[in-house]
Amino acid sequence: MKKKIKVVAGVIENDQGEILCALRSPKMSISNHWEFPGGKVEADEDVFTALKREIEEEFKCKIETFDIHNENIHEYETFIIHLIAIKAKIIEGNPVPVEHSKFIWLKKENLNSLVWAPADIPAVKLLMNEK
């Protein structure tokens, strides 16, 4: 049976209405795909705490979290992901990518110009329909 993992991902919006998009590095799984930064939820951790921790670890900045944007269950070849996308904004520091190849801020209407991790597509589509 495939392993099921629970992953949180931050839909981080700036004051210009742009979204932080992060490029997974060649060393990471699902390499060279774009994603909303985040990571696996640890046992006994709530999703908001997990996201704040992951963003501090991976981008060295602090976020405030808002509502859940979208949840998606996607079956990859080797595992099943339960992806929980959460709206957020940066409240302290500037993002510095520790593990990712790079990040960009992109307007919602341009999000489909990137090659996203397959599990992220529903969240991306939903965002593109937002004003």
Ligand SMILES: Nc1nc2c([nH]c(=O)n2[C@H]2C[C@H](O)[C@@H](COP(=O)(O)OP(=O)(O)OP(=O)(O)O)O2)c(=O)[nH]1
């Ligand atoms: N952080 C994040 N991960 C995503 C997204 N979409 C998606 O399919 N994933 C996948 C990629 C990874 O397989 C998994 C998240 O794990 P992770 O961020 O801890 O990264 P990882 O696999 O490199 O960690 P590791 O097991 O190699 O140590 O979820 C997304 O939007 N954000």
